[in-house]
Amino acid sequence: MELQFLFEDPIKEIQELSPGYSGHASDVWLVKTLSQEFVVRASRLKEEPNNDFWWGCKNTFGIDPRNVFALENVNDTLIKISSIPIPKVMNKGKTTREYVVVEKLDGQVVSSFIGQPSSVLESLGEGLARIHQLREDFAGNPSGSFRISLDDFHHHLSRCAAELVSRFHSDNEKITVMLPKVTEIISSLPHPEYSTFVLVDIDPSQFLANEKEITGLVDTEAYVVAPRELDFIGLEYILDEQSAKDFKIGYEKVLSIPDLSKVRFPYRYFYRLLSVQGDVDLDEWLGYKVLF
Numbered sequence: 001m002e003l004q005f006l007f008e009d010p011i012k013e014i015q016e017l018s019p020g021y022s023g024h025a026s027d028v029w030l031v032k033t034l035s036q037e038f039v040v041r042a043s044r045l046k047e048e049p050n051n052d053f054w055w056g057c058k059n060t061f062g063i064d065p066r067n068v069f070a071l072e073n074v075n076d077t078l079i080k081i082s083s084i085p086i087p088k089v090m091n092k093g094k095t096t097r098e099y100v101v102v103e104k105l106d107g108q109v110v111s112s113f114i115g116q117p118s119s120v121l122e123s124l125g126e127g128l129a130r131i132h133q134l135r136e137d138f139a140g141n142p143s144g145s146f147r148i149s150l151d152d153f154h155h156h157l158s159r160c161a162a163e164l165v166s167r168f169h170s171d172n173e174k175i176t177v178m179l180p181k182v183t184e185i186i187s188s189l190p191h192p193e194y195s196t197f198v199l200v201d202i203d204p205s206q207f208l209a210n211e212k213e214i215t216g217l218v219d220t221e222a223y224v225v226a227p228r229e230l231d232f233i234g235l236e237y238i239l240d241e242q243s244a245k246d247f248k249i250g251y252e253k254v255l256s257i258p259d260l261s262k263v264r265f266p267y268r269y270f271y272r273l274l275s276v277q278g279d280v281d282l283d284e285w286l287g288y289k290v291l292f
Helices: 052-061 070-081 118-132 153-168 173-187 229-235 241-251 264-273 282-286
Strands: 011-016 026-033 037-043 089-094 098-103 138-140 147-149 196-199 207-209 214-217 223-226
Touching: 052 153, 052 223, 070 089, 070 098, 070 118, 070 196, 118 196, 118 214, 118 241, 147 153, 153 173, 153 264, 173 264, 173 282, 196 229, 229 264, 264 282
Parallel strands: none
Antiparallel strands: 011 026, 026 037, 037 098, 089 098, 138 147, 138 223, 196 223, 207 214
């Protein structure tokens, strides 16, 4: 049993946990020992990241899904600042790849934020705002081993966007035609005021909830250090008017909502280059409803 080396107690049962979509970068298991239940995570990637999402994340922010041990630093930081429960890393181990053992949190995986009780969205808003209270003066990865100064962030983002188009989207005419306009807009953007922890692939499936509140944020591998506006760009694709209204109530207990008007268009374009919600037509993606 490949996971037994991570535990002192004998393993009774292993259940594979699927995020509900194909192409995910991690293997996740629910492991039941004689005394407890745990969750174990490992990366599926063996080679350098070579899809638009993970190549983009590595080159823009310096995160690599193969570095699973990095989750300990991310989760330990989040535990200190988040009102949403974050699983503590209980153990780590390495064979041909890195494994982390984390505590199992209560709650059910959220399939959609739309139609949830208002209190669930308010707890999500407050939780993300508390995370956004963390202020950094660079963009990059949470460990700080990859750093871009905020003065250079938009120039760096522009370079990465051009490389993403060249590598992964050169056959998509809408995307290639739009690149010069986006590059020009990015060059005129003001420097971000500060950066914080941002979940690039923010999605309901990363969260647990009960009928009243969010009870866990369990998939933290795509956390980067970046302007908080990016979290709001991602949220506009997974909320509707009512859920966004409830989210705002929770968020504004802690922080004000940022102004997205200048960055929405270029940041949306960049997120489409990463395919954060899949292969969506560019016009549809850029024309998505404005919620914040």
